[in-house]
Amino acid sequence: MGVLDNFRLDGKVALVTGASKGLGLAMAQALAEAGANVIGVSATLKLSGSEAEKAVQAAGRSFTAYQCDFSDRKALYEFIGTLKKNHPVIDILVNNAGTVRRAPVTEHGDDIWDEVIEINLN
Numbered sequence: 577m578g579v580l581d582n583f584r585l586d587g588k589v590a591l592v593t594g595a596s597k598g599l600g601l602a603m604a605q606a607l608a609e610a611g612a613n614v615i616g617v618s619a620t621l622k623l624s625g626s627e628a629e630k631a632v633q634a635a636g637r638s639f640t641a642y643q644c645d646f647s648d649r650k651a652l653y654e655f656i657g658t659l660k661k662n663h664p665v666i667d668i669l670v671n672n673a674g675t676v677r678r679a680p681v682t683e684h685g686d687d688i689w690d691e692v693i694e695i696n697l698n
Contacts (some may be wrong), residue, residue, distance in 0.1 A: 577596065583610060584610060584611050584661035585610040585611040585612035585667075586593070586605060586611035586612075586649050587611070588598055588611065588612040588613070588666050588667040588668055589613050589614075589615065589663060589665060589666050589668070590604075590607040590611065590612040590613070590614050590615065590666070590667065590668035590669075590670065591614075591615045591617070591659070591666045591668065591669050591670070592604045592607070592614060592615070592616050592617070592628075592670040592672060592697075593617050593618070593646070593669075593670065593671055593672050594617075594618055594672035594673035594674060595614070595616030595617060595621055595628045595641075595672070596608065596616070596618035596619075596620045596621040596622075596626060596627075596628060597618075597620075597627070599672055600616070600628075600672040600673070601627055601628050601631065602668070603670045603672060604616055604628045604631060604632055604639070604670075605628070605631035605635065606630065607640075607668065607670070608631065608632040608635035608636075608637040609635045611637070612637060612667075612668060613632075613637050613638040613639070613640075614628070614632045614637060614638070614639050614640075615639075615640045615641075615642070615663060615666070616628045616632075616639060616640070616641050616642070617641075617642040617643070617644050617655065617673070618643065618644075618661070618673065619643060619645040619646065620643070621641050621642070622641065623641045623642075623643065624641070628640060628641070629641060635659050639661075640662075642655060642658070642659070646695050647691060647694045647695045665691070673695065674695060674696045675691065675692055675695045675696065676692065677691075677692060
């Protein structure tokens with residue numbers, strides 16, 4: 577038995593927010609490779625055939641996709657209700673959802689700041 581066997585996640589369920597690309601996609605893949613089944617959520621995640629789904633399934637694990645715009649509180653609370661109903665046990669949370677606007681600070685209007693704060697902090 578190697579040291580990495582101590583870190584296996586077989587039988588665990590991981591929820592990864594922001595799973596459609598970047599770090600979220602990479603974390604979903606890594607968790608699956610460690611043995612976890614993955615629930616992915618993102619405002620832009622395809623419900624079928626996403627890169628996250630392909631990566632998780634290639635590791636032999638199951639993937640369940642949800643779409644939710646975290647800046648929409650009503651949609652977020654509805655998603656949480658659906659999640660609790662469909663997945664009563666979640667062992668791992670990767671709270672990765674977020675947004676960034678790449679422009680000089682002087683070009684950011686209040687609406688952009690409000691959107692970034694709403695998604696990233698609220």
